[in-house]
Amino acid sequence: MNLELITLLGKKIDQEVYEVMIPTAEGEIGVFPGHEPLVTIAVPGAIVVRYDKGDSDSQLDYFAISGGVVEVSQEKVRILVDEADNGDDIIESESKAALARAIEMRDNAKDQVELEQAHQLVDRHSVRLKVADIRRRHRR
Numbered sequence: 001m002n003l004e005l006i007t008l009l010g011k012k013i014d015q016e017v018y019e020v021m022i023p024t025a026e027g028e029i030g031v032f033p034g035h036e037p038l039v040t041i042a043v044p045g046a047i048v049v050r051y052d053k054g055d056s057d058s059q060l061d062y063f064a065i066s067g068g069v070v071e072v073s074q075e076k077v078r079i080l081v082d083e084a085d086n087g088d089d090i091i092e093s094e095s096k097a098a099l100a101r102a103i104e105m106r107d108n109a110k111d112q113v114e115l116e117q118a119h120q121l122v123d124r125h126s127v128r129l130k131v132a133d134i135r136r137r138h139r140r
Contacts (some may be wrong), residue, residue, distance in 0.1 A: 001033040002048065004078045009077050012063065012084050013049070020077050022046040022070055031077050038072040042079060044123045046087075046131045057138045062087035064131040069084065087135035090128050099125035 003020055005013040020031045023045025029038075042065060049061040068081030102125055106118035 001031075001035075003072075004076065005047065005084055006078065006080050007083050009083075012086070015051075017049055017051050017077075018053045018055070019048075019050040020079075021046075022077075022079065023047070024070065031072055032038075034074050035050070035072050035077075038070070040072075041072050042068045042070050042081065044127045046127065046134060047079065047084065060138060062131045062135050064090065064124075064127045066120070067128065085128055085131070087131045090132040090135075091092045092129065092132045092136075093131060095125050095128040099129060 001017060003013050003015065003017040003120055004011060018032070022029050022031065023043050024040045026040065028045070029040075044066050045064075047063040047065055049063070051059070051061070063084040063086055065079075065081045065084050068079060071078045071080075099122065102118055102121035104113065106122055109115035109118050
């Protein structure tokens, strides 16, 4: 099946894959070729991609997303998100520092707007750290 992972900056992936695991509001779903048609909301979390049926866990690709929209048909999965950070591109030390700044921003928020922005940043950097950790453990 074809996977399109599309961000505001363009396509991150547009290729044939065997399996995609997607975090949704109803829980994580696994999508394989021939999946029933579905439209749902993606929540902050990790998208996991297995390109070929025989790929081991060390060959999986991980993407940190902050949410979006998912459209599944029997031949295609299209995921529309603001941004998707590949686990290989995430620098763990930078994400830890950014998470600490976001937590400080949240704790010092002066109004609801600042608080909401801080919560979004905390979620974003928490997911990035989770993806970096998963990637690191599976690549050993």
